[in-house]
Amino acid sequence: EAAVTQSPRNKVTVTGGNVTLSCRQTNSHNYMYWYRQDTGHGLRLIHYSYGAGNLQIGDVPDGYKATRTTQEDFFLLLELASPSQTSLYFCASSGPRVNSGNTLYFGEGSRLIVV
Amino acid sequence: GDSVIQMQGQVTLSENDFLFINCTYSTTGYPTLFWYVQYSGEGPQLLLQVTTANNKGSSRGFEATYDKGTTSFHLQKTSVQEIDSAVYYCAMRDPGYQNFYFGKGTSLTVIP
Numbered sequence A: 001e002a003a004v005t006q007s008p009r010n011k012v013t014v015t016g017g018n019v020t021l022s023c024r025q026t027n028s029h030n031y032m033y034w035y036r037q038d039t040g041h042g043l044r045l046i047h048y049s050y051g052a053g054n055l056q057i058g059d060v061p062d063g064y065k066a067t068r069t070t071q072e073d074f075f076l077l078l079e080l081a082s083p084s085q086t087s088l089y090f091c092a093s094s095g096p097r098v099n100s101g102n103t104l105y106f107g108e109g110s111r112l113i114v115v
Numbered sequence B: 001g002d003s004v005i006q007m008q009g010q011v012t013l014s015e016n017d018f019l020f021i022n023c024t025y026s027t028t029g030y031p032t033l034f035w036y037v038q039y040s041g042e043g044p045q046l047l048l049q050v051t052t053a054n055n056k057g058s059s060r061g062f063e064a065t066y067d068k069g070t071t072s073f074h075l076q077k078t079s080v081q082e083i084d085s086a087v088y089y090c091a092m093r094d095p096g097y098q099n100f101y102f103g104k105g106t107s108l109t110v111i112p
Helices: none
Strands: A004-007 A010-013 A019-025 A031-038 A042-049 A065-068 A073-078 A087-094 A110-114 B003-006 B010-014 B019-026 B032-038 B045-050 B056-059 B062-067 B072-077 B086-094 B099-102 B106-111
Touching: A004 A087, A010 A019, A019 A031, A019 A087, A019 A110, A031 A073, A042 A065, A042 A073, A042 B099, A073 A087, B003 B086, B003 B099, B010 B019, B019 B086, B019 B106, B032 B062, B045 B056, B045 B062, B045 B072, B072 B086
Parallel strands: A010 A110, B010 B106
Antiparallel strands: A004 A019, A019 A073, A031 A042, A031 A087, A065 A073, A087 A110, B003 B019, B019 B072, B032 B045, B032 B086, B056 B062, B062 B072, B086 B099, B086 B106
């Protein structure tokens, strides 16, 4: 069974604070993704990666940095957190080949509140 | 550009009612289409994958169909139950860019 683990599951920080969300996958997948989920917007892609050391910009990257240190680990960094970044964040992984039936496997989410 | 549009934001049904959710997509390639379900407090999980070759898929009583002519795909279930209450997302993967595009989700509430 594919596994994606996120930490922390819940985080409260102050405006201007520094936050790192961690994600580890044990699926041997090449692709990893960070999404945010907000009411009325669904899932929006922040950053993604094709492999260790690779980083691609998603649809809503402003205010976020990401780093892929290994094939297993993908981090999302908020260096100056703002209240607009209060959200539920999901990490996901997938294999590279569409025709092999690979799909997205999601973690359980990290809820971030910026006060 | 690539996009998926899912218009139905909230749907409320009674048990044994018929469910139908529609999405449209836009892309220049031949995408793979998915339906994900998200139960309260959990991450989204795959419900169905719809390949262009078959034009349909089925799982857990749900059936997905795909119409290449109208670039639309649908999720349906003949008789919903309370346990089907969840958020349903349609999604598309463009093989050219290996990325996933999601609709905004449909929140289904089934009243017993």
